[in-house]
Amino acid sequence: MVGVRLEQVCVALGEFRLGELTLEVAAGEYFVVLGPSGAGKTVLLETIAGIHRPCRGRIFIDGRDVTDLPPEKRGVGFVYQDSALFPHLNVFENVAFGLRLRGGRQVEEQVRAVSRLLDIEHLLLRRPERLSGGERQRVALARALVIAPRLLLLDEPLGALDPASRGALQRELAGLHGSLKTTIIHVTHDFEEAVALGERIAILQQGRVVQVGTPEEVFRRPNSEFVARFVGARNIFKGELRPAEDGYKVLSVGGIAIAVVTGLVGQVHGSLRPEDIIISREPFRSSVRNSFPGRITNIADRGSVIYVTVCLSEGPAPLELACAITRRSLEEMELREGEEVYIAFKASAVHVFPGA
Amino acid sequence: MRADVDRRILIVFAIPGALLVLFVAWPLLRVIITSSPALLWETLLDEEVRRSMLLTFAASLMATTIAFLGGVPLAYVLARRDFPAKWLVEGVVNLPVVVPHTAAGIALLMAFGRHTLPGQVLGLLGIRFVSAVPGIVAAMLFVSMSFLVNAAREGFEGVDPRLEYTARTLGASPWESFWRVSLPMAWRSIFSGAVMMWARGLSEFGAVVILAYHPMVTPVLLYERFESWGLRYAQPIAALLILMCLATFVVLRIIGHRDRRIW
Numbered sequence: 001m002v003g004v005r006l007e008q009v010c011v012a013l014g015e016f017r018l019g020e021l022t023l024e025v026a027a028g029e030y031f032v033v034l035g036p037s038g039a040g041k042t043v044l045l046e047t048i049a050g051i052h053r054p055c056r057g058r059i060f061i062d063g064r065d066v067t068d069l070p071p072e073k074r075g076v077g078f079v080y081q082d083s084a085l086f087p088h089l090n091v092f093e094n095v096a097f098g099l100r101l102r103g104g105r106q107v108e109e110q111v112r113a114v115s116r117l118l119d120i121e122h123l124l125l126r127r128p129e130r131l132s133g134g135e136r137q138r139v140a141l142a143r144a145l146v147i148a149p150r151l152l153l154l155d156e157p158l159g160a161l162d163p164a165s166r167g168a169l170q171r172e173l174a175g176l177h178g179s180l181k182t183t184i185i186h187v188t189h190d191f192e193e194a195v196a197l198g199e200r201i202a203i204l205q206q207g208r209v210v211q212v213g214t215p216e217e218v219f220r221r222p223n224s225e226f227v228a229r230f231v232g233a234r235n236i237f238k239g240e241l242r243p244a245e246d247g248y249k250v251l252s253v254g255g256i257a258i259a260v261v262t263g264l265v266g267q268v269h270g271s272l273r274p275e276d277i278i279i280s281r282e283p284f285r286s287s288v289r290n291s292f293p294g295r296i297t298n299i300a301d302r303g304s305v306i307y308v309t310v311c312l313s314e315g316p317a318p319l320e321l322a323c324a325i326t327r328r329s330l331e332e333m334e335l336r337e338g339e340e341v342y343i344a345f346k347a348s349a350v351h352v353f354p355g356a
Numbered sequence: 357m358r359a360d361v362d363r364r365i366l367i368v369f370a371i372p373g374a375l376l377v378l379f380v381a382w383p384l385l386r387v388i389i390t391s392s393p394a395l396l397w398e399t400l401l402d403e404e405v406r407r408s409m410l411l412t413f414a415a416s417l418m419a420t421t422i423a424f425l426g427g428v429p430l431a432y433v434l435a436r437r438d439f440p441a442k443w444l445v446e447g448v449v450n451l452p453v454v455v456p457h458t459a460a461g462i463a464l465l466m467a468f469g470r471h472t473l474p475g476q477v478l479g480l481l482g483i484r485f486v487s488a489v490p491g492i493v494a495a496m497l498f499v500s501m502s503f504l505v506n507a508a509r510e511g512f513e514g515v516d517p518r519l520e521y522t523a524r525t526l527g528a529s530p531w532e533s534f535w536r537v538s539l540p541m542a543w544r545s546i547f548s549g550a551v552m553m554w555a556r557g558l559s560e561f562g563a564v565v566i567l568a569y570h571p572m573v574t575p576v577l578l579y580e581r582f583e584s585w586g587l588r589y590a591q592p593i594a595a596l597l598i599l600m601c602l603a604t605f606v607v608l609r610i611i612g613h614r615d616r617r618i619w
Contacts, residue, residue, distance in 0.1 A: 051521045071524035078525040084518045088540045097536075098526035147526060 003183035009057030032198030077144030134165030416557030431508035461566025507549020511542030
């Protein structure tokens with residue numbers, strides 16, 4: 001089922017132009033829009049919320065054409081990077097704002113329930129200026145969620161937080177999405193955030209969507225130079241960390257044990273630049289901790305660099321790594337698809353970051 | 357904001373600054389201290405003085421109310437929208453600050469006087485401008501409305517539009533978002549602008565005296581006593597006027613500093 005559909009939407013806002021955009025987000029999906037600042041991410045969200053009127057195109061939410069509806073009739077929750085809490089109201093009244101407008105009963109009960117969910121019960125009588133960044137974002141989330149929106153729009157919700165509260169709120173977002181099943185569109189310029197949270201990612205460049213796909217697809221097979229440079233053409237994989245000796249840890253990804261260096265524990269993501277992987281026809285004998293046999297599944301020519309995809313494990317979720325080599329290496333080693341090779345990379349080349 | 361600045365520059369700068377503050381404070385203080393409490397009390401008992409003060413306060417309050425009703429919506433529009441002749445509207449709003457007030461009085465007389473069309477239409481409704489309270493209100497409104505409009509505008513400009521957007525997504529109509537978010541947030545600015553305007557209206561002489569010498573507002577009464585009886589008779593009224601304004605200012609500053617919530 002479709003949650004949100006944008007059909008050839010164009011927005012003109014002074015000098016800035018967004019679109020034309022066509023985008024589909026499934027109902028219940030956690031969708032991340034990734035792009036550099038100035039790409040139009042906030043304008044995109046505000047347009048979906050109904051704050052800017054598109055000069056062309058249609059917007060559908062849950063199959064209903066909402067293009068002509070004002071924001072208050074769209075049933076959309078919105079959270080800004082800096083929370084945008086009402087400074088003249090305390091936390092309780094901020095959360096209750098939408099309920100009071102509806103003139104609903106049981107305002108108190110509903111506010112308490114959502115506050116328990118977001119662990120802000122002890123803050124209800126405080127003023128917004130006396131909250132930390134993480135607390136503010138949780139209040140803003142509670143305020144948006146209490147009206148039971150069909151769609152939740154998050155504008156860089158983790159952008160203004162320190163690393164610790166960032167990680168905590170990121171897990172909270174993943175948990176909320178898991179339990180509420182609300183469709184979420186989350187915009188960010190941070191690729192780790194996008195990978196950790198997004199079921200699918202759209203890359204936005206100067207008001208246009210240039211690629212849509214799962215994090216693995218986008219990071220491993222960027223379809224343009226812009227995407228490759230912006231996301232850094234990384235190999236992304238998800239696994240579980242286990243302790244090992246000598247200060248290393250082992251990241252277990254579908255039966256493959258990769259040595260990594262990290263202070264994290266549990267479910268994590270790892271990323272590895274294709275340039276950091278070495279390919280050879282013979283098994284390695286070196287100080288490099290990670291060395292695996294594999295089979296070439298794809299060779300993609302990208303001009304000066306050639307991406308060789310090597311599959312390390314068979315099965316339903318194979319671990320495939322893209323390796324970047326020069327044209328000369330490719331010719332010297334006479335690599336072909338289907339051939340057996342060996343790859344190697346340093347433990348420190350694997351960047352480990354928290355998973356959802 | 358406090359910052360670490362070299363002491364020498366502070367001392368050098370403090371001298372002319374102190375002289376300027378003294379230049380304002382000393383005459384005000386002198387008017388008050390040279391009037392004995394007995395003389396002030398006697399002046400207060402003067403029926404004519406009391407009536408003029410009441411009139412002045414009420415007329416200025418009336419002018420402020422009218423400016424509030426028209427000026428707050430205008431301020432919101434100016435803060436939120438750009439439109440073709442915006443510079444013109446802004447110019448007109450600020451013009452009364454620079455126009456000589458006697459000239460403003462003449463202009464008002466020519467627009468609302470007995471022999472003008474608006475004057476005659478309003479006359480049919482029983483509203484007379486010349487030598488009447490509406491004339492006083494009009495004069496005060498004309499010369500001091502800029503204070504309220506500009507302060508309200510600054511107040512609205514300080515409200516992040518995204519707070520209004522958020523209110524909208526939470527279910528507020530444009531009206532509700534104005535009443536529940538923009539207005540309460542700009543309230544402090546609007547209120548202090550209204551106080552400024554009211555105080556400015558109290559002290560208006562030039563425009564008022566041209567439209568309505570009678571009934572006499574306190575500044576006109578003060579002028580008349582000075583002209584016909586001299587300094588000795590004008591001074592207690594001046595002292596009283598200054599004290600009243602001072603008292604209102606102190607009270608309003610205190611209210612303004614308290615954390616106000618209207619919702």
